[in-house]
Amino acid sequence: MNDSEHPPSSHRPSVWERLADAAVDHFRVFRVRRTRYRHARDRHEGEFVIIEANDWVNVLALTDDGRMLLVRQFRFGIHDFTLEIPGGVIETGEDPVAAGVRELREETGYAGRAARLLAQVRPNPAIQANVCHIVLVEGCVHVGETQFDPNEEIEVSLLPIDEVVAKAERGEIKHSLVVDALFYLRAWREGRMK
């Protein structure tokens, strides 16, 4: 085994310069764009396809008695129900924390005492340009009725935080961006995130 930090097969990657850009098609929640690139060192060109979408927000909504809000809904991508945390698409120009508070209110009827941006992940850097913001809302209480978007149909539940983590570990929660939020929630509970 090689003991250096960079093993012998390591190969320093180059930046690619963006050349031409063409929107391929606009779908409802994303756009597909085909872009021509040139490698910065060897000048070789290639065409790559990127999915563009507004940023997303996912909300870790906690109650003071150590429970979390979950939403269950039908998801067309996998043609099945998922158990997730509240969240959605951030409107153009909207602040991510404000968007998280809004989605939480709309999807669950809950609001919290304090909201903050906990972490940011890239859903898929290879083919997707956007960011998923993970917002933490503490002290959540039920404040009113839900306000669903068209075609949105959501079942809300409250579960102990440890039970939510156990569900992810058992594969009952499989949404990658929800598992990310649980990773950062744990780091925050253990005092490693501000």
Place this chain on the structure above:
Amino acid sequence: MNDSEHPPSSHRPSVWERLADAAVDHFRVFRVRRTRYRHARDRHEGEFVIIEANDWVNVLALTDDGRMLLVRQFRFGIHDFTLEIPGGVIETGEDPVAAGVRELREETGYAGRAARLLAQVRPNPAIQANVCHIVLVEGCVHVGETQFDPNEEIEVSLLPIDEVVAKAERGEIKHSLVVDALFYLRAWREGRMK
């Protein structure tokens, strides 16, 4: 605050029946499909767009001295470099663990003593149909040269597992599917995953 598991605004979601299906366009690593659905209860119809791709695999490749293999590469989606774990697209019909072992070997020149499927996540159940398999490979050693795909240019490094987790907590690793793998790696190290 409401104390039941299902708060008052909860609303049981319905299945949607799949009606017509039309492939919209084929891109290199995914296809976009527009599908017409009908709600099972109120018979109302809607059209939704799904991104279809082969399944993906991400590899937690560990050495016996407690380090992990990381790859750094230019990612077109975010037009920047990322620090990730090895992985890639599973070929049609290929076993996920075999695909993980293959990607690890091609991207890093490393191979391990034992490989197993640790967990599976859904990259985005709302708009994406595929699965990302998380494969754990223990006892990794350098066995030969890398074999990059066309346009693949990868810098390999080996870092202590705890340092990789710290990088994710500091936001230096932001790839959602890599953070997922670190969530399951921790559960495995703490004896909660088989």
